Amino acid sequence: MSELSERDCVPCKAGVPPLKGEALADWQMKLGNGWEIVNEHHLEKSFAFKNFREALAFTNRVGALAEQQRHHPDIGLSWGRVKIAIWTHKTDGLSESDFILAAKIDQIT
Amino acid sequence: MSELSERDCVPCKAGVPPLKGEALADWQMKLGNGWEIVNEHHLEKSFAFKNFREALAFTNRVGALAEQQRHHPDIGLSWGRVKIAIWTHKTDGLSESDFILAAKIDQIT
Numbered sequence: 608m609s610e611l612s613e614r615d616c617v618p619c620k621a622g623v624p625p626l627k628g629e630a631l632a633d634w635q636m637k638l639g640n641g642w643e644i645v646n647e648h649h650l651e652k653s654f655a656f657k658n659f660r661e662a663l664a665f666t667n668r669v670g671a672l673a674e675q676q677r678h679h680p681d682i683g684l685s686w687g688r689v690k691i692a693i694w695t696h697k698t699d700g701l702s703e704s705d706f707i708l709a710a711k712i713d714q715i716t
Numbered sequence: 717m718s719e720l721s722e723r724d725c726v727p728c729k730a731g732v733p734p735l736k737g738e739a740l741a742d743w744q745m746k747l748g749n750g751w752e753i754v755n756e757h758h759l760e761k762s763f764a765f766k767n768f769r770e771a772l773a774f775t776n777r778v779g780a781l782a783e784q785q786r787h788h789p790d791i792g793l794s795w796g797r798v799k800i801a802i803w804t805h806k807t808d809g810l811s812e813s814d815f816i817l818a819a820k821i822d823q824i825t
Contacts, residue, residue: 659788663779666793670772679768684775684791 611637612710616678617703625700634706639713649694649701650709654716659686668715678708720746721819725787726812734809743815748822758803758810759818763825768795777824787817 626634627647635644641652656662666684669691673679683690693709695702735743736756744753750761765771775793778800782788792799802818804811 659779659783663776666775667772670768670793674768679795682793684779684793686788 616676619697625698654689725785728806734807
């Protein structure tokens with residue numbers, strides 16, 4: 608878990624297929640609770656907050672991390688809730704960098 | 717258009733039914749381009765930006781407005797795009813305040 612969050616997202620290499628099946632299951636075991644792999648396509652997790660202001664503050668922390676890692680999730684912000692979706696757009700599927708970003712996001716909640 | 721954005725969102729009164737049919741159409745005519753009424757339930761509009769940083773900055777402007785108006789839309793933030801959805805949760809439908817918030821959001825793009 609800590610190992611994963613200490614790594615950096617890397618640009619996806621051309622021709623590398625997205626992770627599927629057992630490879631995905633192995634990666635999921637390294638992640639924290641609450642992350643769901645949806646359709647072997649993206650990672651998803653909802654984070655609860657006590658009001659809008661705190662949800663917006665988390666959105667900004669995720670935004671700063673995304674810019675630093677040059678890897679940008681989809682962020683769904685609503686009152687008291689932030690829903691994160693992560694995938695690798697170049698391959699329209701999951702890569703190691705997606706799991707690294709997820710682990711890093713868990714560390715800034 | 718300018719009139720609408722100059723008004724303030726008001727808390728929904730109990731027992732006031734959501735706007736439907738012609739009443740909705742009348743309100744939509746007062747709104748700027750790009751807003752869609754979805755299933756007579758919520759307003760939706762996508763805003764395009766040249767990068768993630770500008771989309772996040774807009775998210776923060778919308779967040780500040782939402783706090784000021786005490787009316788919070790759902791905000792979908794992704795690279796170069798912000799998708800706003802507005803409705804009145806208390807009646808699970810649309811009210812005048814939703815159109816006022818939409819007009820105010822158009823003014824801070």
